[in-house]
Amino acid sequence: MGIDRRDVIKFIVGGAVGSTLTPxxxxxxxDISIWTQNWPWIPTNIGGKNEYTPTVSKLCxxxxxxxxxxxxxxxxxxxxxxxxxxxxxxxxxxAAAEAxxxxxxxxxxxxxxxxxxxxxxxxxxxxAEAILSEKxxxxxxxxxxxxxxxxxSMNEVLSALAAGFGxxxxxxxxxxxxxxxxxxxxxxxxxxxxxxxxxxxxxxxxIGADVLESWGPVVATRRAYADMRPHGEDPKSTWxxxxxxxxxxxxxxxxxxxxxxxxxxxLALGVANLLIKEGASATGLSGFASLAAQYTPEKVAxxxxxxxxxxxxxAKGLASAQxxxxxxxxxxxxxxxxxxxxxxxxxxxxxxxxxAVPYPRTVVQGAMGRGDMLAKDVASYVAGFKGGKAxxxxxxxxxxxxxxLPGSIKTKEAFENVSFKVCFTTYLSExxxxxxxxxxxxxxxxxxxxxxxxxxxxxxxYAVARPLVPTLVDAKHPGDxxxxxxxxxxxxxxxxxxxxxLEAKARAMGANWxxxxxxxVYVSDSQASTYGVRVDADAxxxxxxxxxxxxxxxxxxxxxxxxxxxxxxxxxxxxxxxxDELDSDYLYAHLNASTAKSKGVAQGDVxxxxxxxxxxMAKVNIxxxxxxxxxxxPKNFGHTAFDEFTRGKGDNVSALFAVASExxxxxxxxxxxxxxxxxx
Amino acid sequence: xxxxxxxxxxxxxVIDLDKCTGCGACMVACQAENNVPVxxxxxxxxxxxxxxxxxxxxxxxxxxxxxxxxxPRPCQQCGNPACVPVxxxxxxxxxxxxxxxxxxxxxxxxxxxxMASCPYHVRYFNWxxxxxxxxxxxxxSPDVSVRPRGVVEKCTFCHHRWxxxxxxxxxxxxxPYALEQMEYQTACTEACPNGAIHxxxxxxxxxxxxxxxxxxxxxxxxxxxxxxxxxxxLSRREWVRRLGDNYLDDEKTGDFKxxxxxxxx
Ligand code: SF4
Ligand code: SF4
Numbered sequence: 001m002g003i004d005r006r007d008v009i010k011f012i013v014g015g016a017v018g019s020t021l022t023p024x025x026x027x028x029x030x031d032i033s034i035w036t037q038n039w040p041w042i043p044t045n046i047g048g049k050n051e052y053t054p055t056v057s058k059l060c061x062x063x064x065x066x067x068x069x070x071x072x073x074x075x076x077x078x079x080x081x082x083x084x085x086x087x088x089x090x091x092x093x094x095a096a097a098e099a100x101x102x103x104x105x106x107x108x109x110x111x112x113x114x115x116x117x118x119x120x121x122x123x124x125x126x127x128a129e130a131i132l133s134e135k136x137x138x139x140x141x142x143x144x145x146x147x148x149x150x151x152x153s154m155n156e157v158l159s160a161l162a163a164g165f166g167x168x169x170x171x172x173x174x175x176x177x178x179x180x181x182x183x184x185x186x187x188x189x190x191x192x193x194x195x196x197x198x199x200x201x202x203x204x205x206x207i208g209a210d211v212l213e214s215w216g217p218v219v220a221t222r223r224a225y226a227d228m229r230p231h232g233e234d235p236k237s238t239w240x241x242x243x244x245x246x247x248x249x250x251x252x253x254x255x256x257x258x259x260x261x262x263x264x265x266x267l268a269l270g271v272a273n274l275l276i277k278e279g280a281s282a283t284g285l286s287g288f289a290s291l292a293a294q295y296t297p298e299k300v301a302x303x304x305x306x307x308x309x310x311x312x313x314x315a316k317g318l319a320s321a322q323x324x325x326x327x328x329x330x331x332x333x334x335x336x337x338x339x340x341x342x343x344x345x346x347x348x349x350x351x352x353x354x355x356a357v358p359y360p361r362t363v364v365q366g367a368m369g370r371g372d373m374l375a376k377d378v379a380s381y382v383a384g385f386k387g388g389k390a391x392x393x394x395x396x397x398x399x400x401x402x403x404x405l406p407g408s409i410k411t412k413e414a415f416e417n418v419s420f421k422v423c424f425t426t427y428l429s430e431x432x433x434x435x436x437x438x439x440x441x442x443x444x445x446x447x448x449x450x451x452x453x454x455x456x457x458x459x460x461x462y463a464v465a466r467p468l469v470p471t472l473v474d475a476k477h478p479g480d481x482x483x484x485x486x487x488x489x490x491x492x493x494x495x496x497x498x499x500x501x502l503e504a505k506a507r508a509m510g511a512n513w514x515x516x517x518x519x520x521v522y523v524s525d526s527q528a529s530t531y532g533v534r535v536d537a538d539a540x541x542x543x544x545x546x547x548x549x550x551x552x553x554x555x556x557x558x559x560x561x562x563x564x565x566x567x568x569x570x571x572x573x574x575x576x577x578x579x580d581e582l583d584s585d586y587l588y589a590h591l592n593a594s595t596a597k598s599k600g601v602a603q604g605d606v607x608x609x610x611x612x613x614x615x616x617m618a619k620v621n622i623x624x625x626x627x628x629x630x631x632x633x634p635k636n637f638g639h640t641a642f643d644e645f646t647r648g649k650g651d652n653v654s655a656l657f658a659v660a661s662e663x664x665x666x667x668x669x670x671x672x673x674x675x676x677x678x679x680x
Numbered sequence: 681x682x683x684x685x686x687x688x689x690x691x692x693x694v695i696d697l698d699k700c701t702g703c704g705a706c707m708v709a710c711q712a713e714n715n716v717p718v719x720x721x722x723x724x725x726x727x728x729x730x731x732x733x734x735x736x737x738x739x740x741x742x743x744x745x746x747x748x749x750x751x752p753r754p755c756q757q758c759g760n761p762a763c764v765p766v767x768x769x770x771x772x773x774x775x776x777x778x779x780x781x782x783x784x785x786x787x788x789x790x791x792x793x794x795m796a797s798c799p800y801h802v803r804y805f806n807w808x809x810x811x812x813x814x815x816x817x818x819x820x821s822p823d824v825s826v827r828p829r830g831v832v833e834k835c836t837f838c839h840h841r842w843x844x845x846x847x848x849x850x851x852x853x854x855x856p857y858a859l860e861q862m863e864y865q866t867a868c869t870e871a872c873p874n875g876a877i878h879x880x881x882x883x884x885x886x887x888x889x890x891x892x893x894x895x896x897x898x899x900x901x902x903x904x905x906x907x908x909x910x911x912x913x914l915s916r917r918e919w920v921r922r923l924g925d926n927y928l929d930d931e932k933t934g935d936f937k938x939x940x941x942x943x944x945x
Contacts, residue, residue: 576734
């Protein structure tokens with residue numbers, strides 16, 4: 001029997017038909033999928049009743065208004081709250097990760113006390129309280145406070161307690177609000193907080209202020225930006241960003257104008273000069289016009305590197321706008337020039353767009369007002385610890401000075417001069433690990449707190465953050481704890497609980513507690529009088545005179561998705577960090593090709609960047625969005641504390657900040673830092 | 681090209697790249713909404729999972745003429761998806777009203793043909809079992825299943841939100857296939873503080889995406905491949921539009937014929 005061609009074809013066809021009809025391949029793929037999906041644990045979805053409860057973010061400096069989604073009480077994630085003026089239904093990259101941060105591996109789970117061998121031992125709250133009352137009770141050498149929360153009422157409890165021990169050494173960590181508070185409240189005779197009406201602004205000039213990413217209540221600002229720019233239509237507003245690095249704000253702006261870091265004062269004076277030439281005037285500016293007149297476009301080009309054409313165009317744009325706005329801020333939102341803040345306010349006065357809102361009124365007896373606390377210079381305070389001016393007890397509250405203060409201060413060493421340091425913190429930060437007593441603060445979704453008129457917002461505002469989930473760790477409300485402790489030490493602050501403080505605060509703001517405690521945000525139209533405000537032209541002239549052009553200048557960059565000094569880098573935000581921002585363990589320093597060439601370095605080279613204060617190591621990323629002679633380095637990397645998601649990633653740019661005293665204003669400044677860069 | 685399925689509803693996005701500032705809020709919202717796990721070394725983009733990834737674009741000019749833009753890139757939900765025909769296990773299909781390309785995880789056995797075929801690199805493979813820091817798994821959303829090791833995943837246009845919106849309409853006695861634009865929005869659209877992302881039915885004249893997708897500033901990624909993506913981008917800047925299709929330096933924008941046709945309009 002032979003096999004002919006027909007048989008072969010039959011066999012092949014039969015085989016093909018058979019293999020299509022047989023279930024075997026399908027069974028096999030099914031089996032493979034079962035076996036490849038065999039894994040040790042599968043979190044099963046836990047369903048239940050959905051609820052969306054309004055609150056406000058205390059984790060993100062933008063103070064996003066949020067709706068926390070819970071499923072049967074279990075927090076899932078926050079979304080933007082459409083009814084909140086701080087959100088408009090939108091959310092920041094950091095607030096979007098707030099619920100997950102409840103379970104951050106770096107949460108402090110119980111009170112910890114440092115032992116004589118430097119390790120930490122868990123103590124009960126009763127023991128912690130006993131230790132702290134003993135230290136405070138004997139604190140003849142004074143009590144100091146450093147707070148990392150600029151707009152909460154905890155500052156009242158802290159400063160009132162310190163006042164009970166005869167101290168007014170209560171400080172904020174460096175931020176955008178400070179230079180302006182010193183400028184406006186101390187040097188210009190103004191009362192209240194300068195306010196920025198981004199809503200309906202048709203021309204915004206941001207001088208170094210990263211208004212679309214990290215400056216002020218940025219989600220609200222971005223809503224105002226978006227509202228004036230409907231899709232598919234020509235934008236109804238013009239946004240100009242002047243800075244040394246194409247930040248996120250530059251990406252959203254209609255125009256990016258290159259300006260050297262630290263040259264804000266020169267550019268603001270240059271703008272004022274052209275506005276005055278066009279006929280703008282305002283009371284309180286005597287002597288200012290002749291100072292501004294020196295900042296001709298040519299002079300501004302020389303000092304700030306801003307092209308004369310760009311300057312003319314900006315001045316024209318501002319002068320012809322209906323609602324123009326000038327916002328001055330520092331690169332990285334810290335260490336900015338007070339003189340620049342004065343010049344910025346002067347520009348807004350000339351444009352008729354300057355306004356101020358009252359600082360939230362204090363309700364705790366003896367508490368310091370926000371303006372007074374903002375006027376305190378934390379950099380010189382901590383630097384003074386080494387010169388015998390250390391307090392006996394230092395309270396840090398949701399602040400991380402050991403990591404974040406300028407390198408020249410050598411904060412960790414300065415802290416060694418303080419005999420007792422207590423750190424109130426949610427996360428195990430560098431400052432916690434340099435403290436004698438670590439007291440866990442509940443997560444922002446676990447405790448009642450508030451946001452009163454955040455800096456950068458256009459109106460007085462009051463919002464309450466609510467405890468929406470039970471506290472997961474052995475933490476106590478710091479307000480309740482300190483009020484109780486004060487009473488025991490004979491320094492009764494007049495409130496039985498922190499909530500009572502907030503109720504009083506709501507009343508003082510003009511808000512109804514029942515409403516705000518349910519998540520409604522209170523907004524008021526009250527404004528602070530700007531009568532009698534004047535510019536000290538002499539002080540500005542002195543400060544502006546020292547703005548110099550260095551061979552290489554540092555531009556620190558802050559982005560909310562990198563997290564903050566207080567919370568580290570949230571695990572959920574790591575994915576947003578690009579491969580040209582962080583390379584496993586090296587940070588990227590951004591230079592343009594021509595600067596890199598002049599330094600003899602190329603893409604990917606490991607370099608050592610140093611200043612009078614310190615050194616950081618980084619890899620070079622060539623990015624043409626950096627100005628000539630500038631190196632841009634992101635903030636919030638190089639942590640040595642927190643968890644595996646934060647620790648050991650790159651270097652800390654703050655190490656390079658060297659504090660200087662600004663001539664004319666005497667304020668501490670560290671922008672426009674000259675640095676050196678060499679191949680490592 | 682295989683016969684293309686037509687739908688009455690075509691969910692799509694129009695992303696305004698002149699408004700996107702690259703903040704990453706959309707990425708974080710997406711990750712939390714869809715139970716995407718975290719990685720310690722997330723800068724290693726080969727190992728991290730990002731259903732939505734924001735790319736930085738450059739006009740390629742030296743300072744001071746340099747310009748930057750950011751491009752959020754979800755699954756393009758192609759009209760002619762390259763990933764569908766190559767899938768041996770019928771995990772990924774384009775056969776449901778709305779035109780969302782499906783990904784049925786329990787069927788996936790991880791051959792990764794779809795990843796190789798997708799020109800937009802939107803698909804991710806779970807090399808490891810997903811892990812969340814201890815306790816963080818309690819924040820997982822009940823709407824989306826968690827994917828194990830060995831499985832490919834990608835953006836689904838928050839498909840579960842569509843199902844919820846349809847259910848709600850049904851309960852209220854309305855037509856689940858006649859939703860208002862705001863009834864079904866993806867997590868990224870909802871999050872974006874700049875309102876850079878618009879989402880809706882490209883075929884429905886009452887949804888803003890319908891008109892916006894026809895804007896003279898609208899373009900799609902690698903349009904010449906003929907994949908017919910349901911994601912449109914807008915930019916007034918020509919260099920941004922040109923990058924969308926990887927033009928040669930001396931080539932003029934629009935100097936080509938669209939292959940595959942528009943699945944909407
Ligand atoms: S983008 Fe890729 S994964 Fe998405 S439909 Fe198109 S080919 Fe498939
Ligand atoms: S949230 Fe909006 S602005 Fe931010 S990266 Fe996403 S699309 Fe761009």
